[in-house]
Amino acid sequence: MIALMLCLALLGLCYGASWASPGKVFAVLTGAERSVVISDWRLPRVLAGLVFGAALGVAGALFQNLTRNPMGSPDVIGLDAGAYTGALIAITVLSGTSAQLATGSVLGGLLVAAAIYLLAFERGFSGLRLVVIGIAVNAMVTAINSWIVLRAELEVAIAAVGWSAGSLNGVGWGDLGIPFAIIALLLVLMTTRAHAMHQASLGDAVAATTGVALNRLRLLMVLVGVGCTATVTAVAGPIAFIALAAPQIGRRLAGAAGVPLLPAALTGAVLLQGADLLAQMLLAPVALPVGVVSTAIGGCYLIWLLTKEVRRA
Template identity: 40%
Template sequence: MSRTGLTAVRPAGYAVLRPARASFLVHRRAVAVAAVLTVLLACTVVAYLCVGESFVAPTQVVRVLLGRPSPDELVVGTLRLPRLVVGLLAGAAFGVAGALVQTVARNPLASPDVIGVTHGAGAATVAAMSFNAVGYTALPYVSVGGGLAAALLVYVFAWRRRLHSSRFVLVGIGVSVALGSLTQLFLTKGDYLVAQQAKVWLTGSLNGRGYEEAGPLALVLALAVPAAVWAARAQRGASFDDDTATALGVRLDRVRLGLTALGVILASVATGAAGPVDFVALLAPQIARRLTRTAQIPLLSSALTGSLVVVVADLLARRLFSPVELPVGVLTAAVGAPYLMWLIVRTRSRSGGTAS
């Protein structure tokens, strides 16, 4: 019983944590799902480092990860681990970015690669690569600029006194097509050898990726943690319809702008580090939401799911057709494209049923 005589009502499925003088509501199932995903991701990391042209025993992998001397330190620590780190960080960034964009659009079809953000980042990066405009280490920053420009373009054209989810997605698809054509133009006008490298990059590949690419991505993710904590709370207001959110005192335009900006930055930096790995930002949030069964898309589970999807896909891409190595984006697209078509059919079926 509180001082006002009213008893606080705890939502079903939630528990209350009281560290120090603060108190937080925690969804029990979301915590359990995050724990299971963490265990699965840890097992996948060990398997990723074990499997390759030469098999490394799990005990030796663990020794390398703990910093202990091992005869397989070169294979695990130098050749495989940097690539794995990029995949983990990029997958987490794509997962959170997709969750934020889908929250703003209130549409499961929305994701950075569908609405043009990754295409903007890709177009800017390919232009910089093809015309040798900047150094290789500056490419992630060029990607951020391209992603922000594409997102701003979509936001401006989709805004009509308020942001309608269907218009947001449709405008984003149109911008994606236009930016894809612009990217092809850059490939034909630039240096041939660099253009070939850019084509490989456009498929989304972790081949040759290392700590140079992981550094800026890790820095952005670390700086985004406070913003992600705010975003987790802001999601509640952004998920309501406009009238309800306004009645509750939510500054909806500012919240949506903040969530979109954070998602665009994360997706753009991840694209600069690993290339446009398609459909991870679309798949990860929806898988996480179906696993947790929460009202809002869980950011932590989305990040873990994104990392798991990228690492598993890259592991399969390395070994499925060995000795030929596929780009990781090929496998994520092979899974994500049918899911996108199923999602469109399912959405249209629901709309038809509502209309009738």
């Protein structure tokens, strides 16, 4: 997966309106040559695809471990929609600056996560109940988002709808510094608790006997998952299905019993970067939003996953 990730990154740096040879790319990266197109336009987009894909993969792995359900991902249970609601309020009510988008996305995701968690926590925690309630909350929040867009001024509504597709078009260095720092901090924080997370995936009784504080661990998993999802949403909009597919594909490639974080992160990076390259190539020179491609890929994956679960049942 690392080798594939590096190959896709190189292809992303070479591909564009004008093809750049790998030799020229390496020369620009090492400082031997100067190219604004490669260093200031393509490189931020490639890094955003890799880092944001890894963040979404980890967020999906956290919620699938939390719910013990392959359907338990942020885009399915409504966290993407909640983060989008916060961003919409920042766009339509406030001036829509980067700081307001980031704050609104995080607060929206946290509020939806809190609502889902409290509704699901009835006479003990149930992952299946959390997924079902999350799907219902997702539908309601999506309806609220549609209402906000319909009530907004025309120019604002057009911008909001275009942004809601999820896109890496136009991402520059100025958009990435703070999001990369937040994602790095969240991933390091979760790495320190990865062992406890895998203990919890074996069952509440086993986790409790090994000294895992389940309630604190679950709260941390929710906060890190929401933080990763909302940070990506604030910059690129809600990118669907990466968080759903990456953890399960990574788990199968690793042959793991649970849903490990590292394979999910690497798979998420590969999926998002690959989807972004397809989005640039399909209707070139017009670049599609990456969310359109990831949704199409994720829809096929979801059909396969549901078919497999039905056959198993």
